[in-house]
Amino acid sequence: xxxxxxxxxxxxxxxxxxxxxxxxxxxxxxxxxxxxxxxxxxxxxxxxxxxxxxxxxxxxxxxxxxxxxxxxxxxxxxxxxxxxxxxxxxxxxxxxxxxxxxxxxxxxxxxxxxxxxxxxxxxxxxxxxxxxxxxxxxxxxxxxxxxxxxxxxxxxxxxxxxxxxxxxxxxxxxxxxxxxxxxxxxxxxxxxxxxxxxxxxxxxxxxxxxxxxxxxxxxxxxxxxxxxxxxxxxxxxxxxxxxxxxxxxxxxxxxxxxxxxxxxxxxxxxxxxxxxxxxxxxxxxxxxxxxxxxxxxxxxxxxxxxxxxxxxxxxxxxxxxxxxxxx
Numbered sequence: 001x002x003x004x005x006x007x008x009x010x011x012x013x014x015x016x017x018x019x020x021x022x023x024x025x026x027x028x029x030x031x032x033x034x035x036x037x038x039x040x041x042x043x044x045x046x047x048x049x050x051x052x053x054x055x056x057x058x059x060x061x062x063x064x065x066x067x068x069x070x071x072x073x074x075x076x077x078x079x080x081x082x083x084x085x086x087x088x089x090x091x092x093x094x095x096x097x098x099x100x101x102x103x104x105x106x107x108x109x110x111x112x113x114x115x116x117x118x119x120x121x122x123x124x125x126x127x128x129x130x131x132x133x134x135x136x137x138x139x140x141x142x143x144x145x146x147x148x149x150x151x152x153x154x155x156x157x158x159x160x161x162x163x164x165x166x167x168x169x170x171x172x173x174x175x176x177x178x179x180x181x182x183x184x185x186x187x188x189x190x191x192x193x194x195x196x197x198x199x200x201x202x203x204x205x206x207x208x209x210x211x212x213x214x215x216x217x218x219x220x221x222x223x224x225x226x227x228x229x230x231x232x233x234x235x236x237x238x239x240x241x242x243x244x245x246x247x248x249x250x251x252x253x254x255x256x257x258x259x260x261x262x263x264x265x266x267x268x269x270x271x272x273x274x275x276x277x278x279x280x281x282x283x284x285x286x287x288x289x290x291x292x293x294x295x296x297x298x299x300x301x302x303x304x305x306x307x308x309x310x311x312x313x314x315x316x317x318x319x320x321x322x323x324x325x326x327x
Contacts, residue, residue, distance in 0.1 A: 001032075001036075001107045002106065003108065003110050003289050004031060004038075004072050005069075005073060005075060005078065006108050007294050009035040009038070010074075010301075012107065013040040014301035014304070015027075015301045015304045015305045015308055016042070022309060024308055025102075025308070026053055026062075027053070027308055028047060028053035028062035028063065029061060029064070030066060031063070032069040039294070039297070042060075044061050045060035046064075047063065066087060066091045067084040067088055068084065069084035073295075074294040074295025075291045075293075077110050079117060082109075082110065082113035082116060082119075083117050085110075086114055090131070093127075093131045093132075097132060102281070103312065103315045104282045106124050106282065106284040108288050108289045110288075110291075123156065126139070129277075138177060138277045141275060142181065142250065142274050142275075145270050145271050145272070148245055148251070148263055149182075150250065150251045150262065151250055151252045151259065152254075152255060152258065153171065153252060153253065156256065157256075162198070162254060163211060167215060168215055172222060175228060175252060176226075178193060180277075181276025182250060184317065186313075191228075192248045193230045193248060194232050194239060194244075194248035194251050194252070195216055195232030195234065196233065196235075196253045196254060196258055197211070197232070197234060197236060200235070201235050202235045203233075212233045217233065240266075270303060272285065274314070281318065283308075285307045
């Protein structure tokens with residue numbers, strides 16, 4: 001459920017309320033069950049084992065209560081709540097790794113609070129990757145909505161550092177993981193990848209930057225030699241309108257805002273963060289804890305619903321590949 005003082009508990013409960021409308025697969029919440037009671041008066045079924053969730057899902061929200069968050073006040077984060085969020089993340093990751101759950105959907109957390117209780121990762125993506133035995137370089141963050149999927153090849157770094165971080169090796173690695181992830185999680189057999197240039201007008205042939213010439217073009221050529229449908233680099237200001245989006249399955253961008261501005265503009269309430277390159281399915285709503293509205297019944301559950309649906313769909317695609325021996 002993420003931080004118990006954030007909107008995580010509320011959007012989980014609202015997602016369960018909308019289970020029939022959106023044909024949601026059975027899911028269960030993990031965290032302090034009291035966090036749900038603080039923001040919702042609907043039916044809750046405490047479970048001791050994930051296997052119990054499908055039997056009670058139709059009548060109540062199943063909750064595996066694994067941590068004590070202390071005094072829970074919506075909108076007021078605490079150290080105890082951060083410890084609860086971290087223990088919950090650890091437990092839920094383990095359930096997905098063991099196969100007790102078909103996928104992991106992580107609620108929003110406060111990294112500032114987590115850092116105070118010993119959390120040493122840039123975010124939940126890196127934590128889950130480590131627990132799965134996957135290097136950070138091989139875990140790719142994709143943001144996905146109904147009409148757009150984007151991958152930021154550098155994430156939470158200062159913009160001034162981006163040019164020194166991008167390399168042919170980085171582009172190749174992110175693209176390969178993305179192509180395989182689109183196949184495993186979305187069932188796209190021959191993914192089309194479009195690359196955004198770093199500089200305005202994609203560098204104007206080197207007149208205002210050479211990253212496109214020295215890094216992106218050689219990487220794209222190599223990807224095409226490997227059989228990956230890669231195109232670009234394109235000027236970023238012209239690759240997110242409707243006609244352009246119809247020409248690719250994912251846009252690979254060089255920095256955080258280049259990827260997240262278009263996805264949040266188009267799909268703010270439906271955007272899903274899905275981690276590619278993991279042995280498990282992991283998704284998350286693409287928004288934060290929203291402490292300012294927690295407990296006020298204003299939180300929109302759309303992104304959580306989308307994350308649950310995408311997790312179930314990805315798990316189904318993987319199961320089909322596994323049964324066919326193609327995973």
